[in-house]
Amino acid sequence: MSERNIVTADSGRGGGGGVTAIYKSERGASKVRQRYAELLEAWPIPAERRRVPTREGETFVLVSGPEDAPPLLLLHGSGGNASNWRGDIASWATHFRTYSVDIIGEPGASAPSRPPLDSDRVALWLDDVMEGLGLSDISVVAMSLGGWVALDYAIRRPGRITRLALLCPGGVGAQMMGWLPKALFLRLFGRRGVRRTAAIVTGLDIQLAEEVLDDVVLTFAEFKPRTERLPIFSDDALRGLTMPMLVIVGSRDVMLDSAVTAERVRRCVPHATVHVLPEAGHAILGQTDTVSKFLLEEQPTR
Numbered sequence: 129m130s131e132r133n134i135v136t137a138d139s140g141r142g143g144g145g146g147v148t149a150i151y152k153s154e155r156g157a158s159k160v161r162q163r164y165a166e167l168l169e170a171w172p173i174p175a176e177r178r179r180v181p182t183r184e185g186e187t188f189v190l191v192s193g194p195e196d197a198p199p200l201l202l203l204h205g206s207g208g209n210a211s212n213w214r215g216d217i218a219s220w221a222t223h224f225r226t227y228s229v230d231i232i233g234e235p236g237a238s239a240p241s242r243p244p245l246d247s248d249r250v251a252l253w254l255d256d257v258m259e260g261l262g263l264s265d266i267s268v269v270a271m272s273l274g275g276w277v278a279l280d281y282a283i284r285r286p287g288r289i290t291r292l293a294l295l296c297p298g299g300v301g302a303q304m305m306g307w308l309p310k311a312l313f314l315r316l317f318g319r320r321g322v323r324r325t326a327a328i329v330t331g332l333d334i335q336l337a338e339e340v341l342d343d344v345v346l347t348f349a350e351f352k353p354r355t356e357r358l359p360i361f362s363d364d365a366l367r368g369l370t371m372p373m374l375v376i377v378g379s380r381d382v383m384l385d386s387a388v389t390a391e392r393v394r395r396c397v398p399h400a401t402v403h404v405l406p407e408a409g410h411a412i413l414g415q416t417d418t419v420s421k422f423l424l425e426e427q428p429t430r
Contacts, residue, residue: 149352150233150240156350160235163346167211172218180260182232184253185239189261190228193221200224200423201266203274205296206354207347209236212271216416220269223424227261231274235351246359250277251284258288267291267423271412272384273298276358283365293374293419295412298358300366300392301377301385329383330411340411366396373400374422376415378408 151157168177168190176191190210193200200220204212210228213220220226230236232243232253243249254277258266268289270278275297282289330344375393377386390402401422405412 150235150242151350152352153350160347160350161237163343164209164211164236167214167343170214171211172214173221178261180257182239182253182256182260184232184241184243184249184256187232187239187253187257187260188230188237189257190230191226192217192228193223193225195225197223197225199261199263199266200226201263201268202226202228203231203268203270203277204228204234204236205272205274207235207344207351208271208274209234215413216269216419219416219420220423223420224267227263227266229257231277233354234273235347242354245276245280245354245356248284251281254281255285264288265290267293269293269295269419269423270297271295272410273354273358275299279361279366279369282369282371283361286368286370289371291372291423292369293376293422295376295415296378296381296384296386296410297375297389298384299361301387301389302360303357304382304385330409340413363392363396366392369397369400372422372425373397374403374419375400376403376405376412376418378405378410378412380407380409383410 148154148157151160168175171190171192173192178189178191180187180189188210202210202213202220204210209230213226213228217226217228230238232238232241241253243253258264265288268278268282268291270293272295275294276299278289278292278294279297279299282292330341373393375389377384377389379386386404390404393400393402403418
């Protein structure tokens with residue numbers, strides 16, 4: 129895939145106008161984009177790059193899988209992009225036409241726009257993405273911030289998401305800040321300390337997930353993440369979710385209260401399948417087969 133196709137858009141509402149709205153500098157943005165280019169060139173299966181015009185600016189979508197297969201939308205987390213799915217995509221694209229969306233305002237190849245989360249503008253943006261891709265109803269796999277986006281859309285657009293798999297989703301359990309003082313202290317130790325901070329935040333082992341952590345360090349050295357707290361969905365809003373639903377959280381998540389997430393989903397969405405991984409943190413990896421099984425299983429009669 130050609131690198132020339134992944135220049136980040138500089139237009140869009142709500143983000144201040146240019147890449148420096150979400151990056152610390154143009155030079156830093158260039159470094160992150162270059163790494164993204166490398167990851168896209170190494171995409172494990174054939175893919176098509178699309179740019180979808182939306183009211184918030186251009187949205188970049190990486191499309192894989194058979195054209196006649198059922199559609200599957202993938203939404204990454206904060207500080208991520210479509211490359212977050214590179215370990216899963218070969219499996220999922222066997223059965224689905226996958227659409228890996230770069231969420232606006234994140235370090236991918238979409239517009240830097242950041243519509244307020246306490247409004248309907250994120251859902252309206254996703255309406256535009258769906259229309260631009262020619263999709264009417266979809267299955268969705270989403271993580272963290274992407275999980276919040278998926279839940280917000282499912283609540284506001286009943287019936288459009290037919291099956292929903294969420295990895296450490298935002299908006300259910302509260303965000304936690306207890307890790308922050310330790311992270312600030314570790315930054316005093318330079319790159320080694322920053323890498324250790326990344327391991328704490330993600331819950332990943334420094335030796336076993338070296339490449340992933342290196343990418344996290346590179347991104348957050350140059351990227352300015354959203355600072356507002358994710359709105360928490362009410363019990364009544366969650367009770368309105370009727371589609372088959374899978375939720376996977378890590379019991380060692382330091383970013384989101386996974387125990388509350390699991391409890392609220394079980395109570396408000398009793399038909400949902402909930403897995404709590406005892407050794408996992410915020411980054412939920414190695415769940416490709418579990419998610420595949422959920423996506424492919426026949427919908428139970430209720």
